[in-house]
Each structure stands twice: as structure tokens, then as C-alpha cells.
Amino acid sequence: MTSSIRFVxxxxxxxxxxxxxxxxxxxxxxxxxxxLDEDPESHARLExxxxxxxxxxxxxxxxxxxxxxxxxxAAGIERADAFIASTDGDxxxxxxxxxxxxxxxxxxxxxxxxxxxxxxxYERQGMHTVCPTRVAIDMxxxxxxxxxxxxxxxxxxxxxEAA
Amino acid sequence: xxxxxxxxxxxxxxxxxxxxxKNHEVTLIESDRRRYLTVEQELEHNVTYGxxxxxxxxxxxxxxxxxxxxxxTGDDEDNMLICQVAREKYEVERIxxxxxxxxxxxxxxxxxxxxxxxxxxLILRLLEHxxxxxxxxxxxxxxEEQLEIIEMLLGKDSGVTGRRVxxxxxxxxxxxxSVLRSGxxxxxxxxxxxxxxxxxLAVLDPGxxxxxxxxxxxxxxxxxxxx
Numbered sequence: 484m485t486s487s488i489r490f491v492x493x494x495x496x497x498x499x500x501x502x503x504x505x506x507x508x509x510x511x512x513x514x515x516x517x518x519l520d521e522d523p524e525s526h527a528r529l530e531x532x533x534x535x536x537x538x539x540x541x542x543x544x545x546x547x548x549x550x551x552x553x554x555x556x557a558a559g560i561e562r563a564d565a566f567i568a569s570t571d572g573d574x575x576x577x578x579x580x581x582x583x584x585x586x587x588x589x590x591x592x593x594x595x596x597x598x599x600x601x602x603x604x605y606e607r608q609g610m611h612t613v614c615p616t617r618v619a620i621d622m623x624x625x626x627x628x629x630x631x632x633x634x635x636x637x638x639x640x641x642x643x644e645a646a
Numbered sequence: 647x648x649x650x651x652x653x654x655x656x657x658x659x660x661x662x663x664x665x666x667x668k669n670h671e672v673t674l675i676e677s678d679r680r681r682y683l684t685v686e687q688e689l690e691h692n693v694t695y696g697x698x699x700x701x702x703x704x705x706x707x708x709x710x711x712x713x714x715x716x717x718x719t720g721d722d723e724d725n726m727l728i729c730q731v732a733r734e735k736y737e738v739e740r741i742x743x744x745x746x747x748x749x750x751x752x753x754x755x756x757x758x759x760x761x762x763x764x765x766x767x768l769i770l771r772l773l774e775h776x777x778x779x780x781x782x783x784x785x786x787x788x789x790e791e792q793l794e795i796i797e798m799l800l801g802k803d804s805g806v807t808g809r810r811v812x813x814x815x816x817x818x819x820x821x822x823x824s825v826l827r828s829g830x831x832x833x834x835x836x837x838x839x840x841x842x843x844x845x846x847l848a849v850l851d852p853g854x855x856x857x858x859x860x861x862x863x864x865x866x867x868x869x870x871x872x873x
Contacts, residue, residue, distance in 0.1 A: 550723070550750060574699055574723035578753060585756055600701045604735060 497570030498525040517543035565591040652721030674814035805865035812836025
């Protein structure tokens with residue numbers, strides 16, 4: 484299918500539901516994945532649904548805060564091709580993304596920002612942002628519009644069916 | 647001047663009060679509801695409730711016409727971003743940010759947040775004045791690396807009350823830098839005798855906290871008793 488798959492080294496800071504799922508997905512596609520999280524317990528979340536241990540499958544996990552340069556370096560930021568800030572704090576994500584970009588020059592930096600207003604502003608400043616709230620708003624809006632134009636909303640009205 | 651102060655902790659509240667006394671127009675923003683209600687009893691309409699990380703809260707406070715924004719919350723990320731947005735989005739001419747953890751200072755610099763003020767820097771600057779040579783070079787070297795300043799209140803059962811500072815077995819990489827006694831602070835010398843109720847400040851390499859806690863905490867057999 485794909486003529487040339489480029490394998491990357493991705494550092495994910497914030498190993499919650501989003502971070503850990505992304506980490507697993509990227510690892511299974513053959514990429515090198517390193518996760519950084521303050522909470523040692525979040526390591527368990529990485530192994531949900533996996534056949535083996537996270538490290539056995541080639542993953543890397545570091546305990547530390549994204550604001551600590553030592554932790555970032557231990558997690559391999561200096562050789563990262565991509566950096567994803569997906570902690571549960573917008574402010575943390577915005578700050579560490581800028582650190583990844585400006586201090587370490589990571590080529591691809593993506594910040595998850597829940598606050599749509601700030602996501603929009605930082606996007607305009609050149610930051611690559613993903614705003615789940617914005618996505619949810621758009622989806623809900625189109626779901627509502629779609630629903631109200633439909634005659635019979637069946638019990639399992641999956642928006643995907645209409646597509 | 648119209649000044650927005652973010653964070654109504656001790657620093658922010660007092661700062662707002664002082665600025666109001668100097669006839670500036672001030673809005674203090676506090677995100678904790680209870681704290682806000684407390685402060686509001688004194689500052690009334692000069693304090694507003696909200697999370698200043700959110701743009702609409704800043705706009706409601708009138709950031710478009712603010713001449714200065716001072717972020718002194720207890721959270722370094724908040725302080726950094728509030729100042730960044732104030733300067734870059736709202737073109738506020740002057741910003742001042744508080745650094746809570748000196749290790750984050752380089753992040754403030756990286757984002758161009760200047761000036762940023764940290765208690766650690768202030769105490770070190772004071773030290774430069776007060777203690778001409780003793781330990782000074784060493785401390786300034788530490789500042790570039792990592793360093794912590796901790797405060798300890800000496801209780802009745804502290805193992806160091808009644809002892810000379812010069813006789814204390816301070817762990818290597820730590821130094822007692824000030825003593826606050828009955829509201830007055832001073833730099834202790836080797837002959838200073840510590841008393842119950844003294845608040846002492848020590849500067850140290852990270853990792854020595856436990857040793858200092860043991861030294862300044864309850865004398866012997868105090869292990870495991872949290873108070």
C-alpha cells in the first residue's frame with residue numbers, strides 16, 4: 484500500500500487514555516515510542532490489551548514531569564522526531580510543547596489543548612494543536628443538524644451509517 | 647496605571663493592596679472561589695473570580711487596556727502562559743511573572759517572559775549583600791544548576807534548639823541562610839543559638855531534604871510521628 488513507511492521516534496508526554504492508546508497504536512505500527520508520565524501507575528495503562536509487557540514489545544517508559552528537563556532528556560527528547568503533549572493540563576501541554584520546539588528543536592510537535600479559544604490562538608502562532616473540545620463541538624453540531632433533518636431516528640442511529 | 651494582578655495568595659493580595667494605596671487601578675483575579683470570597687470582603691470590586699488562563703476571563707478583566715500584568719499564582723505554568731498571552735496577544739506593555747520553582751526559571755527565559763521574579767533569586771541577592779564572602783561563590787554556582795531553599799519551623803522537641811549553629815552537623819551541600827525570630831530576620835553566624843519558634847531557611851542541593859528534616863526535626867526517636 485504505502486511505498487515507503489518512515490519509522491519515527493515519538494515521545495508522548497502524558498500517558499492517560501489518549502496518550503497510552505496513541506502510544507500502543509504507534510508501537511504496533513513499528514514506530515519507536517517513549518512515554519513520560521508523573522504517575523508510575525500509568526505504566527499499567529500502556530499494557531492494557533497487549534500480549535506482553537510494554538518494554539518487552541520495545542516501548543520505553545519514564546517517570547517524571549514534562550517540565551523537568553532531566554526527565555525529558557531521560558525520555559529521549561534530544562533524538563525525538565515527534566513530540567506529543569497530552570497531559571491532562573492545557574497549560575502544561577502548551578509550555579512543554581514550546582520547550583520541545585524551542586529548546587530541543589523537535590521537528591514535529593503537537594499539543595493537545597482542550598480550551599478552544601487558546602487552541603485557536605496558539606495555532607495561529609504556529610503551534611500545531613489538536614483540540615478535542617472543538618472536534619466534539621463540530622461533531623455534536625453536525626449530529627444535531629443531521630438528526631433534525633432525519634425523519635426516523637432509529638435506536639442505533641450511528642452517524643457513520645449516513646456517511 | 648491600570649494593572650491586572652493574577653493570583654490572590656499572600657503575594658497577590660498584598661501587592662494589589664499596595665498598588666491601590668498608590669492610586670493605581672487594579673483588578674486582582676483569583677480562581678479559587680473560597681479564596682476569592684475572602685479577599686473580596688476587603689478589596690470588593692477590585693477582585694474578580696475566574697481562571698486567568700482562559701482568555702475570556704482576561705478580557706472580562708479588561709486586559710485590552712491594561713498597562714501591566716503581574717502573574718503571581720502558585721503555578722509556574724499559569725504564570726508563564728498568562729504573561730505570554732498578555733504580551734503577545736493583548737500587547738500589554740509590561741509583564742512581571744513570579745517563579746515558584748527556581749528550576750523553571752529557564753523555561754520563563756525560553757518563552758521570553760521577563761522579568762521573572764523568584765524568592766530564591768531575591769534571597770541569593772540579599773545574601774550577596776549580607777554575607778560578603780562566606781559560601782557565596784559556591785551558592786551562585788549552585789544557582790546555575792539546581793538548588794532548593796526550604797523553610798523549617800523549630801518546634802519544642804526539635805533536636806537543634808539551644809544549640810549553636812556552628813555545632814550543627816549540617817549535611818554537605820546545605821547551608822543555613824536565615825533565621826526569623828519574633829518577626830525579625832537575620833543571617834545566623836556560628837555563634838547564633840537556635841530557639842524554639844525560630845523559622846530557619848536553608849539552601850541545599852536537592853536530595854538533602856530528609857537529612858535536614860532529621861537534623862531539625864524532633865530529637866531522636868521521633869521517626870514515624872507525623873505530628
